[in-house]
Amino acid sequence: MRDLEQFLRQEGVDPALLDEAQEFCRTHKVDASVQGRIPQPVYTYYGKEVWEKAIAAVLCGENLLLAGPKATGKNVLAQNLALLFGRPLWDVSFHVNVDAAYLIGSDTYDGSKVTFRPGPVFQSAVYGGFAVLDEINMARNEALAVLHAALDFRRVIDVAGYDKIQVDSAARFIGTMNYGYAGTRDLNEALCSRFAILNMPMISESDLNRLVSDSFPDIKDQIRSQFVQLFYEIERKARSAEISERALDLRGLLDALALMKKGVKSGDALEMCIVNKTFDEYERTLVMDMISARIPTDLSRMDVFG
Secondary structure, three states, rough: OOOHHHHHHOOOOOOOHHHHHHHHHHHHHHHHHHHOOOOOOOOOOOOOHHHHHHHHHHHHOOOEEEEOOOOOOOHHHHHHHHHHHOEEEEEEEEEOOHHHHHEEEEOOOOOOEEEEEEEEEHHHEEEHHHEEOOOOOOHHHHHHHHHHHHHOOOOOOOOOOOEEEOOOOEEEEEEOOOOOOOOOOOOOOOHHHOOOEEEOOOOHHHHHHHHHHHHHOOHHHHHHHHHHHHHHHHHHHHHHHOOOOOHOHHHHHHHHHHHHOOOOOOHHHHHHOOOOHHOOOOHHHHHHHHHHOOOOOOOOHHHEOO
């Protein structure tokens, strides 16, 4: 957490906000049983303005809805926020079969008696954690309706057959959504009104250069530049609907570099982590052409890293 705070101060994030985040950590202690749930993100989110908006929202007691296209770092920011505020994290990946019982909890037989098995939303509320509601617009409205009282000023969860619990003052709910995915739908007005909505921008070129350099300090400058430009070329073609968003994968680009670091040839690494994520043969050819125009397919580890 200290390293992240230092990074944010170096980025010029408002020191008053960071001081308040520190005070939040001191004031809201974490139960020892869930200390292991405080995340240690692999990547750091880059973007001073987004950071300031997100920190301010958490400090004001708001729940956050991170909305934006693919590869904008929604989950990375959510994990980073949990680390900055020192909160245990519960992840909920939504799909059409997620129901209220999964979110809140349900009765289960432990071999001798029936007991209540708490769900991730219940646990986050009890322990003052951050619950990430991933792809929230893929869920059915009837499943999300159980969250209304937890998300608004009441901050309670009423479990049928059990006591009503008060949501801990440190608990926050962070939704993520991408309108472009198959199976998504518009969120209803009642749910939207319970979030502060933050539109996530695409990472800037300078920040992406820094992200790649920080992740791979020994990468050669020319290679790094070509990888960054490849990402934006794929993004432009996806935005103009020349290709789908399947190949637009920042995590995949970094994964390809990690494979190259282990000795996998550049062409094979990029095929595994970028090209093979699209299944249309014509689209695969377009993506391969973009890659081969910038990055030779036979680069070795020594060619990429100095």
